[in-house]
Amino acid sequence: MSDAAEVSAQQQEVEARLVDTVVASFDACEDPRLKQxxxxxxxxxxxxxxxxxxTEEEWGAAIEFLTKAGHITDDVRQEFILLSDTLGASMQTININNEAYxxxxxxxxxGPFFVEDSPAIELGGDMAFGxxxxPCWVSGTVTSTDGKPLAGARIEVWEADEDGLYDVQYDAGKRAARAHLFSDADGAYRFWGLTPTPYPIPDDGPVGKILxxxxxxxxxxxxxxxxxxAPECRTLVTHIFPEGDPIGWKDTVFGVKESLIKRFEQQPAGTPTPDGRVIEGTWxxxxxxxxxxPGDA
Structure with a gap:
């Protein structure tokens, strides 16, 4: 492979001329943002x-990779989102579009496993659905940045099971370990979920081979x-991560942020639950x- 510093002035001029020609091809574009x-x-x-x-061989390999990514993508699996995630492009886009406020x-x-038709649960309900x-008891409040409780905020939750799989990876129509609920008049919410565990992204395709x-x-x-x-608020898409997780900052999609690391307190078997649910093992x-x-932030 030739080093860029060794490229002759004549060759550099040929390459630069092509860039200028391609850029000029967008001169007639009437949409300024698209042109930019x-x-x-x-x-x-x-x-x-x-x-x-x-090299031409590397260009060909890239085309083959994209072709395979297209072939493996379907209604459940989105290989291009996985590619974006593992290159940090998804996280950077999130950073740009969710400025600190x-x-x-x-x-x-x-993530690639959100689905629209999650089942509704009541406050204190169980989103695991088997x-x-x-079991993990999740609770908290939803407020605005001025401290006002946000009643009726819609909270979508979803996660992988202890085997590292989402419901749709078993069956496209299955719904488990996902649900939605609404905060109460005081902005509070609570539900039963699962204690999160590490899992691999789907790595049997082209993205896995790159990794x-x-x-x-x-x-x-x-x-x-x-x-x-919630009305008049910016939609929040986020995760929470257990403190002391063995993967932690090595997260393959670069999603971990310090403020999102939370203490999941382990409870011995027999410990009373907040709602009186009887659990035989630990939780x-x-x-x-x-x-x-705010929505305009």
């Missing part, structure tokens, strides 16, 4: 190609997903107070 995005994309893409002196809860990646795992090739683990840090919406509990930024 496409021009920047071309400049950065060509800059990358020229920087690494991409006062003490609002930080956002993190959406999914295997240690293996570069020596990276496919494991995600243990987490519980939340999406919280855990965690408090997650959610603060929503």
């Amino acid at each position: 995005v496409m021009v920047s994309l071309v400049k950065h893409l060509h800059g990358f190609i020229r920087d690494v002196r991409l 006062a003490d609002a809860t930080e956002a993190t990646v959406f 999914a295997p795992g240690e 293996t090739a570069v020596g990276r683990s496919p494991l995600r840090a243990s987490h519980l997903h939340f999406m919280v919406t 855990s509990k965690v408090v997650f107070d959610i603060v929503l930024a």
Whole structure:
């Protein structure tokens, strides 16, 4: 491979001329934002190609990778989201579009396993719906950044079971370890979920092969997903992560943030539960107070 510094002035001129020609091809674009995005994309893409002196074989391998990613993607599995996640592109997009505001809860990646038709549960209900795992009592409040309780906030929750799988990975129509509920008049919420455990992202496809090739683990840090919406507030998509998780900051999609690490307190077998539920084995509990930024923040 040739070093970029060794490229002759004549060759550099040929390459630069092509960049200018491609950029000029967008001159007639009437959508200024689309034009901005496409021009920047071309400049950065060509800059990358020229920087690494991409070979034709490597270009072909990239096309093959994208083709395989398309073939493996379906209504349940989104390989392109996995690619975006593992390159940190998803997390960076989240950072840009969820600017820090006062003490609002930080956002993190959406993930590929959210579905629209989650079952509703009452406050204190069980979102596991029979999914295997240690029970976990999750409670907290939803407030605005000025401390006002947000009644009726919709709280979507979903997670993997103790085997590291989401319901839709078993059966596209199955619904377990996911639900939605609403905060009460005081902005409080509570439900039973599962104590989160680490699991690998789907690594039997092209994204998994890349991770293996570069020596990276496919494991995600243990987490519980939340999406919280309330009128006149910015929608929050986030997770919470158990303190002391063995994966932690090595999370393969770079989703962990210090403020989202919470203490999941382990409870010995026989410990009374907050709602009187009888649990034969161990269980855990965690408090997650959610603060929503205003919708125009």
